[in-house]
Amino acid sequence: MTMLQDRPTDTKLISKVPDGALADKWDNFKANAKLVNPSNKRKFKIIVVGTGLAGASAAASLAELGYRVDAFTFHDSPRRAHSIAAQGGINAAKNYQGDGDSVSRLFTDTIKGGDFRSREGNVYRLAQVSVNIIDQMVAQGVPFAREYGGLLDNRSFGGAQVSRTFYARGQTGQQLLLGAYQQLSRQIGLGGVRLFNRCELVDIVVIDGRAAGIVTRDLLTGELTSHAAHAVVLATGGYGNAYYLSTNAMNCNVTAAWRAHQRGAYFANPCYTQIHPTCIPQADETQSKLTLMSESLRNDGRVWVPKNFDENRAAHEIPEQDRDYFLERLYPAYGNLAPRDISSRAAKRLVDKGLGVGPLKNGVYLDFAEAIGRLGRPVVEERYGNLFEMYERIAGENPYDQPMRIYPATHYTMGGLWVDYELQTTIPGLYAAGEANFSDHGTNRLGASALMQGLADGYFVLPYTISNGLAPLLNKTVPGTDHPEFKRVETEAKVRFQGYLNVKGTRSPDYFHRELGKLIWDYCGMERDRNGLEKALTEIPALYSEFKTDLRVTGTGEGINQTLEKAGRVDDFFQLGTLMCKDALTREESAGGHFRVEYQTEEGEAVRDDENFCHVAAWEWTGDENNATRHEEQLTFETAQLATRSYK
Amino acid sequence: MTHSVSNLTLKVWRQNGPADKGQFETHVIESITDEASFLEMLDVLNERLIGENKEAIVFDHDCREGICGTCSLMINGQAHGPQRGSTTCQLHMRSFKDDDTIVIEPWRANAFPIIKDLMVDRAAFDRIVESGGFITSPTGGAPDANLIPVPKPVADAAMDAAACIGCGACVAACPNSAANLFVGAKITHLNLLPQGQAERYKRAEAMVDKMDEHFGSCTNHGECSAACPKEISLDVIALMNKDYRSAKFKNRKQLSRK
Numbered sequence A: 001m002t003m004l005q006d007r008p009t010d011t012k013l014i015s016k017v018p019d020g021a022l023a024d025k026w027d028n029f030k031a032n033a034k035l036v037n038p039s040n041k042r043k044f045k046i047i048v049v050g051t052g053l054a055g056a057s058a059a060a061s062l063a064e065l066g067y068r069v070d071a072f073t074f075h076d077s078p079r080r081a082h083s084i085a086a087q088g089g090i091n092a093a094k095n096y097q098g099d100g101d102s103v104s105r106l107f108t109d110t111i112k113g114g115d116f117r118s119r120e121g122n123v124y125r126l127a128q129v130s131v132n133i134i135d136q137m138v139a140q141g142v143p144f145a146r147e148y149g150g151l152l153d154n155r156s157f158g159g160a161q162v163s164r165t166f167y168a169r170g171q172t173g174q175q176l177l178l179g180a181y182q183q184l185s186r187q188i189g190l191g192g193v194r195l196f197n198r199c200e201l202v203d204i205v206v207i208d209g210r211a212a213g214i215v216t217r218d219l220l221t222g223e224l225t226s227h228a229a230h231a232v233v234l235a236t237g238g239y240g241n242a243y244y245l246s247t248n249a250m251n252c253n254v255t256a257a258w259r260a261h262q263r264g265a266y267f268a269n270p271c272y273t274q275i276h277p278t279c280i281p282q283a284d285e286t287q288s289k290l291t292l293m294s295e296s297l298r299n300d301g302r303v304w305v306p307k308n309f310d311e312n313r314a315a316h317e318i319p320e321q322d323r324d325y326f327l328e329r330l331y332p333a334y335g336n337l338a339p340r341d342i343s344s345r346a347a348k349r350l351v352d353k354g355l356g357v358g359p360l361k362n363g364v365y366l367d368f369a370e371a372i373g374r375l376g377r378p379v380v381e382e383r384y385g386n387l388f389e390m391y392e393r394i395a396g397e398n399p400y401d402q403p404m405r406i407y408p409a410t411h412y413t414m415g416g417l418w419v420d421y422e423l424q425t426t427i428p429g430l431y432a433a434g435e436a437n438f439s440d441h442g443t444n445r446l447g448a449s450a451l452m453q454g455l456a457d458g459y460f461v462l463p464y465t466i467s468n469g470l471a472p473l474l475n476k477t478v479p480g481t482d483h484p485e486f487k488r489v490e491t492e493a494k495v496r497f498q499g500y501l502n503v504k505g506t507r508s509p510d511y512f513h514r515e516l517g518k519l520i521w522d523y524c525g526m527e528r529d530r531n532g533l534e535k536a537l538t539e540i541p542a543l544y545s546e547f548k549t550d551l552r553v554t555g556t557g558e559g560i561n562q563t564l565e566k567a568g569r570v571d572d573f574f575q576l577g578t579l580m581c582k583d584a585l586t587r588e589e590s591a592g593g594h595f596r597v598e599y600q601t602e603e604g605e606a607v608r609d610d611e612n613f614c615h616v617a618a619w620e621w622t623g624d625e626n627n628a629t630r631h632e633e634q635l636t637f638e639t640a641q642l643a644t645r646s647y648k
Numbered sequence B: 001m002t003h004s005v006s007n008l009t010l011k012v013w014r015q016n017g018p019a020d021k022g023q024f025e026t027h028v029i030e031s032i033t034d035e036a037s038f039l040e041m042l043d044v045l046n047e048r049l050i051g052e053n054k055e056a057i058v059f060d061h062d063c064r065e066g067i068c069g070t071c072s073l074m075i076n077g078q079a080h081g082p083q084r085g086s087t088t089c090q091l092h093m094r095s096f097k098d099d100d101t102i103v104i105e106p107w108r109a110n111a112f113p114i115i116k117d118l119m120v121d122r123a124a125f126d127r128i129v130e131s132g133g134f135i136t137s138p139t140g141g142a143p144d145a146n147l148i149p150v151p152k153p154v155a156d157a158a159m160d161a162a163a164c165i166g167c168g169a170c171v172a173a174c175p176n177s178a179a180n181l182f183v184g185a186k187i188t189h190l191n192l193l194p195q196g197q198a199e200r201y202k203r204a205e206a207m208v209d210k211m212d213e214h215f216g217s218c219t220n221h222g223e224c225s226a227a228c229p230k231e232i233s234l235d236v237i238a239l240m241n242k243d244y245r246s247a248k249f250k251n252r253k254q255l256s257r258k
Helices: A022-032 A053-065 A103-113 A120-139 A172-190 A255-262 A295-299 A326-330 A340-353 A369-375 A377-395 A450-473 A484-503 A509-524 A530-550 A562-586 B038-051 B123-132 B152-162 B169-173 B180-192 B194-214 B223-227 B235-249
Strands: A045-049 A068-072 A193-196 A199-207 A210-218 A224-228 A231-234 A273-279 A302-306 A364-367 A404-413 A430-432 A615-620 A629-634 B004-014 B023-033 B101-105 B114-116
Touching (some): A022 A450, A045 A053, A045 A210, A053 A450, A120 A450, A172 B123, A172 B152, A199 A224, A231 A255, A231 A450, A255 A562, A273 A340, A295 A377, A302 A340, A377 A404, B180 B223, B180 B235, B194 B235
Parallel strands (some): A045 A068, A231 A430
Antiparallel strands (some): A302 A364, A615 A629
């Protein structure tokens, strides 16, 4: 089904999806892609920024092929990247359970889960390579959960009716990241990869329209350094920390992607952010981050709130007839496994009505009493033991005896740098992988698909597409760090950091981050509307000018200064926050994680506008964060049927 | 219901760079909610320091959910503080009472030089992993995942060892600054699995030799396991020693055989 062919796709936004039937596109690409001969690969230098799943897997794979790779992380070690915190699992269309799964089923689930706002060709490829990821990770020694016969175990996850999720207790992200980290470490030991740790990207250098390298800041010395390469890969994660309170790690930031945006890379769908339904509710005003409880808990936990507004009995004293198992009631076909956006909004509405639970009435119950009765405590302990412990440590309550309290929190960002089928941004030579790009999840990512996408990009997509991009550069000289543009960009960065120190105002970067986060959460969070977004677009710039005149950064630019690092990141969040609201305002429809109050059915479900918004919005930097230009990449659906997403 | 803890005296280690001598600095926290985590308490203190135009205390932290291994801190002489099986970021102020004095220091070990204040350099851990803490398996050539069955007890035991977060508490807690628990955990994870057999002895030998370049020797105190936030068992050290011994004494041509 094709639509809207009369609306033009911007000339820079050519997706380069190969010809042929959907199932043949990736094979066709590989058959026609240009290769670099093994002995020529060492002539090419590739910079990989970020060492999470996408970055570590890409750096290791590219080095194995023979490219010279420089890998950058702002952590002390590549193993700290926030991929490590993913708990639940990784999807793959292995159909080991024989329950009707297939590549096309995973494709359909992902397209539907993303509410028909992702690119078919990319999503199908993701489903195809998902099976290779599991093979690769098992060969590396990732200790996935096993059945007694020694074969791999699976569990089910939100938005799917099959069990296709592979897991390693509640620490799947950790084990996958350690697998990729070990493979990367092997290459570091062999000399294929040079590692730059505690080193943060502060700018990207573009010469004659092509990415020529990056400028970094050594976090220990404050020294700025230029690095030149034939290609640059950004695997720098998402921007969920724009909300201040999120499940992201404290240091996650948008700086690399934002700098790329300012240098000419289009930023796609910034308003597509995911709110995860099962996080521990905020407890007090000192809270610095929110903690996620794996969605896998919804396999056995039942979500409910009391039916009575004045309920004050303890959870276990509330009889069945006074409980509202609202997900089971509203979405009987998927029940407690309804997708993330839908479950989150259902919880928010009941809490907004005043039916919330806990001391601040800001959560809903996730109850395991029925599962413990059905399976016995040992089985529940085996499945979720470490999650229960973690909950008890944070909330101070024991989930074996009383239900968990959960509430939605920002978790993942589907938006990101616009990339084509080859994961190349609108700046030739600059690639984006993993959460940093926008490509595969549309308006809503399904559970256990982030790990899949990060590893797919790094292991099985970039190694093919980068050689296609590099082959024509063979034996051509590219600019080195002695090119004046590198020096110019270095000076700009130096001036920027000195600028933060020079303000000498009264408020810390954290203060501004917290205030900014509140604005974005209130106006561009789980639900958005025109009034709120317009208000945000005046309040954010006002706060931003306060930031520019009243910021206080103590210490100096030499040596480690975490306050200074934070100031730079918050600065970029301000500009991004403006763009998020602008994008949300111009997308006059509701789809997945982007829920505009004005566009909903009587039952409160999202109403898409395929006539006018079946496209990717990609924003071009114009030199001023308030005046970005909006471009469109039209989405065409040849295989999937545009349908109203229903989980009833 | 939320409560608060009041009148806490913090003695925090301040050291302006590796060459500086360093000293304790005293701060009083008048009152803090007991729902705050230990690091959130330090955030509050840092906000106050910035308000007073002073430099914030430097400390490593990131995920704040006990899995990334970035946070550290000796709290009253205990690595990651008084709560067993947990990292500093998972420690909450409800573990302390009014009028407590809390001494906060960085990891202390020669192999982990202090960078500034409470931040140390743990790169020696990465060097050990680079020397052999992996299974050689280049991208693309892997067989179907279910062609390598792994008995459940083996997978579970490998996972127990693989749970290590690389925080360095074991080294900080050890009177000899030995890294045997960290290295033993990685060797056990990989050497138990069928996929890890081909490089089993080479791995044990390379990693232990690299470890000895940086860290002290193990004298079986067991402090490492007691301090470990993931409660990794001392058994991993026994398995490491066994494989290291085999690596040194086996017929080298048969190294990879049982």
